[in-house]
Amino acid sequence: GNSVTQMEGPVTLSEEAFLTINCTYTATGYPSLFWYVQYPGEGLQLLLKATKADDKGSNKGFEATYRKETTSFHLEKGSVQVSDSAVYFCALSGNTGNQFYFGTGTSLTVIP
Amino acid sequence: NAGVTQTPKFRVLKTGQSMTLLCAQDMNHEYMYWYRQDPGMGLRLIHYSVGEGTTAKGEVPDGYNVSRLKKQNFLLGLESAAPSQTSVYFCASSYTSTTGEKLFFGSGTQLSVL
Numbered sequence: 001g002n003s004v005t006q007m008e009g010p011v012t013l014s015e016e017a018f019l020t021i022n023c024t025y026t027a028t029g030y031p032s033l034f035w036y037v038q039y040p041g042e043g044l045q046l047l048l049k050a051t052k053a054d055d056k057g058s059n060k061g062f063e064a065t066y067r068k069e070t071t072s073f074h075l076e077k078g079s080v081q082v083s084d085s086a087v088y089f090c091a092l093s094g095n096t097g098n099q100f101y102f103g104t105g106t107s108l109t110v111i112p
Numbered sequence: 113n114a115g116v117t118q119t120p121k122f123r124v125l126k127t128g129q130s131m132t133l134l135c136a137q138d139m140n141h142e143y144m145y146w147y148r149q150d151p152g153m154g155l156r157l158i159h160y161s162v163g164e165g166t167t168a169k170g171e172v173p174d175g176y177n178v179s180r181l182k183k184q185n186f187l188l189g190l191e192s193a194a195p196s197q198t199s200v201y202f203c204a205s206s207y208t209s210t211t212g213e214k215l216f217f218g219s220g221t222q223l224s225v226l
Contacts, residue, residue, distance in 0.1 A: 004154075034214070043116070043202055043217030044155075089154065093213070100145075100215060104154040 002027045006090045006103035013080055013110050021075040021106045023064075023090035031092040033057075033066050033073040038087045038105070047075075047088070080110045114138050118203050118218035125193045125225045133188040133221050135203030143206045144186040145170075145215070146178060148199040155202065161186055193225045 007022040025033065032051045036044040048057030053068035062077045073090060090103040116137045125131055135144065142163050147155040157170030161180040175197060177189045186205075190197060200222050204215040 036215075041219070043219045044204075044215070045217065046214040049214065100157070102147075102155040104152055 002031065002092060002094050002099070002101045004090050004092055004101050004103040006088075006106055008104075008106070009087075010107040010109060013108070015082055015110055015112050016079045017110075019075070019077040019080045019084075019108070021088055021090075021108070023073045023075065023103060025071050025073065025090075025092050025101075027071075027092055027094060029094060031094050033064070034091040034093070034100075035062070035064055035073070035075050036089040036091060036102075038089065040086070044089060080108070082110045082112055084108060085110050116203055116205055116216050116218040118201075118221050120221060121219070122222050123224070125190075125223065127194060127225060129193050130189070130191050131193065131223075132190075133201055133203075133223075135186045135188070135205075135218060136184055137186075137203075137205040137216070138184065139205065139207070139216065140183070141205035141207050141216070142183075143208070144180065145204045145206075146176070146186065146188045147202045147204065148172065149202060149220070150199050158188065158201075193223075195225045197223065198225045199223060 003026045034049045035047040037047045038044045048059040050057040050066035056065045064075045087105045087107045089105045119134045145160040146158040156172045159178040164183040167178045179187045203218040206213045
């Protein structure tokens with residue numbers, strides 16, 4: 001079956017530090033992979049996505065590369081800001097796109 | 113732009129009471145979903161709909177019912193609330209079912225069942 005495993009949080013970083021949030025997946029076929037972000041009191045919103053192997057998704061300084069050989073989609077940012085404090089969810093959608101599978105979320109706090 | 117709107121935002125129920133959560137989207141999306149978010153569990157799919165008049169069970173459907181009488185609305189009902197249904201509920205929608213299509217989320221309903 002399909003599933004997503006992401007690193008446990010919470011994660012606390014100082015401003016301008018490097019961020020990595022690990023995400024691995026199990027899937028049949030060729031899923032699409034996503035990172036969603038949830039700011040306090042809000043719903044989830046798409047941060048970036050990749051739809052095939054070796055694709056790199058990027059947005060707002062965040063990047064993630066679809067690695068089929070390691071079944072991973074790790075989220076990275078070179079220099080985090082206080083405004084990046086949020087919960088980050090890794091997700092996949094299967095061949096029938098209306099089935100999404102989410103990781104448990106990783107809470108990130110960036111301190112000045 | 114309204115996007116996906118959920119009502120109410122907060123609700124407290126007593127065990128055994130019933131309620132309906134309303135989700136409305138103004139993007140003409142075919143697909144709509146109800147998720148619940150619990151600490152350490154991520155988002156889990158309750159029910160979903162692939163078009164007006166259709167519904168289907170997700171991962172955790174027990175204790176919930178849904179209806180999609182109009183394309184823009186997706187209702188989630190709890191007939192007899194239980195404390196285990198204390199959670200944050202999110203509605204989402206998408207335009208197609210093509211893999212890679214993103215979800216648009218509402219801002220959530222925080223439900224407490226005492």
